[in-house]
Amino acid sequence: MSDIAWQPVYWDRVGEGLVWIGLTLLAYMLFRNLQQRLNGNPLINPVLLASAVIIGLMMLSGRDYDHYNDGGQWLLWILGPATVSLAIPLYLNFRQVRSVARPMFVALLAGSLTAVLSAVLIGMALGASPETISSLAPKSVTTPIAMGIADQIGGIPALAAVFVIFTGAIGAVFGSWIFNALGIKDPRARGFAMGIAAHGIGTARAFQVSWEAGTFSGVAMTLNGIITALLLPVIWLLFS
Amino acid sequence: MQRQQIIGWLAAFATLAGCQIIGALLSRTLHLPVPGTVIGILLMLAVLIYWGRVPGPLRVVAEYLLRHLNLFYIPAAIGIMAHVALVRQDLIPIIAALFGSTFLSLVVGALVFQWMQKKDASREGEP
Structure with a gap:
């Protein structure tokens, strides 16, 4: 999370937190290696599978989310600096990206609005509760940014984080099939759309396909995070 | 080292x-x-x-x-444990919104990018 809250340290819980961090690392490494061995098969999504294993272990050992979070919150905190790292490829690829600035800007606006509006409208049409709808709205931007946005528009940050992960996994698993079905071959268009719709998890997938697609996906994810954070609270005021 | x-x-x-x-x-x-x-x-x-x-x-x-960006998303995904009741209540709209909206934004993003880029390329006289 982006906010740092200082709390008293309970040393007996630190040990268990460390165990959960270790198990999370192990599960991640296991599924990452498995995916690499299967030539990057998108169905072997490390985030979804590792989370499922950890949730299974929590249920077996009868521990609740608070116990996991004693360790998990530190791992999640690193997502902040890791997201700031996106500035480095954006800076390094600035020249390459500038040559297609106009298609990028228009695709960014169109994709960003589609992601927010379609999620909100489908949620409303099917009668979701207001907290769910506010948590769905920022689902296409990377977790730390989405949690911040959800907080501002009356959503639940942790729920927004979960929607973000599933969105990323859906994009990573089905993206290539959709682009192939539409006959879109340009790796720049494929990567850019992946970054808008499916943020970091889609970007991780795009980098497996090609370096160029990954670069454009990373740039799209960064720009989409910035533009959604700036626009969504304003759109929300107009809606309500 | x-x-x-x-x-x-x-x-x-x-x-x-x-x-x-x-x-x-x-x-x-x-x-x-x-x-x-x-x-x-x-x-x-x-x-x-x-x-x-x-x-x-x-x-x-x-x-x-x-x-290793994926690693840091795992604790966030496990956060679903704390909101099982709300997710169960709104399960259908959530699944529909996540799939529908993600597919739509993939399609719109890629098509608009390709369309605008072809338009720009033809204006500059490229093949």
Whole structure:
């Protein structure tokens, strides 16, 4: 999370937190290696599978989310600096990206609005509760940014984080099939759309396909995070 | 591993974490409608533009963090445990919105990018 809250340290819980961090690392490494061995098969999504294993272990050992979070919150905190790292490829690829600035800007606006509006409208049409709808709205931007946005528009940050992960996994698993079905071959268009719709998890997938697609996906994810954070609270005021 | 190299990596991580922390503090104390991480990204970009280059260790650390970005999403995904009741109540709209909206934005993003790029290319007289 982006906010740092200082709390008293309970040393007996630190040990268990460390165990959960270790198990999370192990599960991640296991599924990452498995995916690499299967030539990057998108169905072997490390985030979804590792989370499922950890949730299974929590249920077996009868521990609740608070116990996991004693360790998990530190791992999640690193997502902040890791997201700031996106500035480095954006800076390094600035020249390459500038040559297609106009298609990028228009695709960014169109994709960003589609992601927010379609999620909100489908949620409303099917009668979701207001907290769910506010948590769905920022689902296409990377977790730390989405949690911040959800907080501002009356959503639940942790729920927004979960929607973000599933969105990323859906994009990573089905993206290539959709682009192939539409006959879109340009790796720049494929990567850019992946970054808008499916943020970091889609970007991780795009980098497996090609370096160029990954670069454009990373740039799209960064720009989409910035533009959604700036626009969504304003759109929300107009809606309500 | 040399000590200097490790210090370089630590300094690089401290730079990234520093941008994140300053961004979060600015967002909170000034009540900005922008999440701290976005301010952190913009700060980091401003610093890079000021430096005019990316120091070697910073590039190594950033590439490492981005390569393992998936790892840091796992604790967020496990957060579903704390909201099982709400998810169960709104399960159908949630599944429909996540699949429908993700498919739509993939399609719109890629088609608009391709369409605009072809338009620009033909205007410049490229094949």
